Amino acid sequence: MLESEYYTSPQRFSADLQLMNRWWQYLGHQSQIPQRGDYLLAGLAGAEVIVARDDQGAIRAFHNVCRHRGLRLCDSRGSVKAALRCPYHGWSYDLSGRLVAAPNMDGTEGFDAALYPLTPIQVDCWNGMVFGSQNPRHPLAEILKPLTPLVANWQIDSLVVAASLDYQVAANWKLIVQNFSECYHCPIVHPQLNRLTPFRSAENQIAGGGPVAGGPMRLAADAQTMSTTGQLAGTPLSSLSDEQKRRVYYYSIFPTLFLSPHPDYVLVHRLHPAAVDATRVECQILSGGDQAGAGAGLKAAVEFWDQTNRQDWAMCERSQQGVRSPGFRPGPYSDLESLLAEFDEFYLKQIEESSDPIRS
Ligand code: FES
Numbered sequence: 584m585l586e587s588e589y590y591t592s593p594q595r596f597s598a599d600l601q602l603m604n605r606w607w608q609y610l611g612h613q614s615q616i617p618q619r620g621d622y623l624l625a626g627l628a629g630a631e632v633i634v635a636r637d638d639q640g641a642i643r644a645f646h647n648v649c650r651h652r653g654l655r656l657c658d659s660r661g662s663v664k665a666a667l668r669c670p671y672h673g674w675s676y677d678l679s680g681r682l683v684a685a686p687n688m689d690g691t692e693g694f695d696a697a698l699y700p701l702t703p704i705q706v707d708c709w710n711g712m713v714f715g716s717q718n719p720r721h722p723l724a725e726i727l728k729p730l731t732p733l734v735a736n737w738q739i740d741s742l743v744v745a746a747s748l749d750y751q752v753a754a755n756w757k758l759i760v761q762n763f764s765e766c767y768h769c770p771i772v773h774p775q776l777n778r779l780t781p782f783r784s785a786e787n788q789i790a791g792g793g794p795v796a797g798g799p800m801r802l803a804a805d806a807q808t809m810s811t812t813g814q815l816a817g818t819p820l821s822s823l824s825d826e827q828k829r830r831v832y833y834y835s836i837f838p839t840l841f842l843s844p845h846p847d848y849v850l851v852h853r854l855h856p857a858a859v860d861a862t863r864v865e866c867q868i869l870s871g872g873d874q875a876g877a878g879a880g881l882k883a884a885v886e887f888w889d890q891t892n893r894q895d896w897a898m899c900e901r902s903q904q905g906v907r908s909p910g911f912r913p914g915p916y917s918d919l920e921s922l923l924a925e926f927d928e929f930y931l932k933q934i935e936e937s938s939d940p941i942r943s
């Protein structure tokens with residue numbers, strides 16, 4: 584396990600945000616901005632970005648900051664016909680980021696609106712999931728290559744965000760990643776989860792030496808999915824193999840995304856690190872829009888994951904309380920925690936490389 588300062592030092596946290604800027608982070612699902620003019624807000628390594636569908640239907644992202652005097656431009660998701668208008672002095676931007684109106688600036692000598700577009704963020708899509716990055720080291724498709732064939736049958740691009748949960752967790756983001764990466768704690772912390780997928784059934788399909796890690800757990804004989812009833816929300820998602828219908832898959836994607844395909848829905852956890860000891864966690868359930876019985880079944884899945892999430896966050900918060908103690912000394916990992924050891928190693932390598940002046 585990492586030393587205390589990795590979870591408690593504000594300087595370390597700033598360095599973490601820097602390294603996150605070199606990776607891709609999930610901003611939202613394309614179904615959340617279906618029409619031209621739709622936009623949502625998302626966190627990106629300490630910044631806030633507007634993710635919008637422009638007049639041509641392309642998805643773009645910008646810093647949520649007015650180019651005049653820096654006002655936070657939007658304060659919630661929405662939809663606009665023509666332009667986003669800053670509520671301070673009325674500078675207006677179309678959804679390709681161009682400054683299209685700047686009232687009363689005619690008297691300002693040499694003012695050229697073309698020089699003040701919204702500051703863009705690189706975006707890319709994978710299976711309908713929109714990712715953003717400030718300065719990516721690798722193309723998104725390359726990072727997600729090992730995962731692409733494994734999740735193809737879920738047709739994630741055809742799903743919609745059916746439910747969304749939001750949490751404030753008083754823990755460092757890495758403690759949440761580490762908690763997600765093992766089921767050693769499941770029999771004690773999640774008896775309801777352990778009944779549906781016994782913790783010893785976990786396998787690692789993709790080892791943790793790279794940015795993507797994880798694998799499946801087998802459903803117990805009488806369980807069909809993860810929900811308070813253990814029964815499916817509707818029919819299993821189309822095109823799943825018989826094996827995929829009997830498993831739940833848990834993948835972590837460095838640095839802030841967990842993707843968990845189930846037989847009848849896909850669970851997404853996105854971390855928004857806010858401070859060295861504070862992380863907002865957004866949890867989405869993506870499902871097919873037209874599944875029979877999805878209402879009641881979906882409620883059972885949401886309740887199940889809300890309970891499980893809260894159990895996890897309680898442990899992450901207690902970990903944070905422990906690791907900041909002068910009495911903390913990192914203990915040994917068990918063989919059920921191999922992904923944590925590999926995560927630590929991968930993370931340390933990123934820190935080392937991002938502070939290398941030649942590479943940065
Ligand atoms: S700060 Fe946005 S128009 Fe002045």
Ligand SMILES: [Fe+2]
Binds near residue numbers: 769773895
């Ligand atoms: Fe857990």
